[in-house]
Amino acid sequence: MSAQGCGPGRTLLLAVGTQADTQQPIATYRRLTQIEEAFKNMKNVDFLRWQPAYHWTEQKLNGHGFYCVLALLLVTLARKLACQAGLDLTVHALLEELTAIREVAVIYPQSTLAHPKDHIPLSRMSSTQRKLADALDIATALKA
Numbered sequence: 001m002s003a004q005g006c007g008p009g010r011t012l013l014l015a016v017g018t019q020a021d022t023q024q025p026i027a028t029y030r031r032l033t034q035i036e037e038a039f040k041n042m043k044n045v046d047f048l049r050w051q052p053a054y055h056w057t058e059q060k061l062n063g064h065g066f067y068c069v070l071a072l073l074l075v076t077l078a079r080k081l082a083c084q085a086g087l088d089l090t091v092h093a094l095l096e097e098l099t100a101i102r103e104v105a106v107i108y109p110q111s112t113l114a115h116p117k118d119h120i121p122l123s124r125m126s127s128t129q130r131k132l133a134d135a136l137d138i139a140t141a142l143k144a
Helices: 023-042 058-084 091-099 127-136 138-143
Strands: 002-005 011-014
Touching (some): 091 127, 127 138
Antiparallel strands (some): 002 011
16 A cells, blocks of 8 residues: 555555455545654653753663653553543643643642641642543552
8 A cells, every 4th residue: 555645635545455345445544644653752752852962882782772661651551541531631731731730749849747647748730641641540559
């Protein structure tokens, strides 16, 4: 199967061979956009970026590549969990929402009555952040 541009907004798909299922080449082409989106996310300057790689040996470059692909895999899994919870966010929007969730350490001086109440709660969250925190079970992970 190959795709060729046919002017603005048009693409011609050519599939070689006779196939009873005409939907298969179309589904394959649509999955291509998901792969292109993954590469686009890897070039994002805020999150998941591949560059800069300050390594000079092949072993360290391979390790850097492994970490970048692992990060993409984990954020894709987090996005899937968010979608199952009813939050249809892009990878970038998901990471921005998660970045805004903070832990706040509330520590009182030892001489006060409030000292035994020292705790580390999460910051105030928007409704989207609350849904994400619940979907990803962030509170339980922080207590561990």
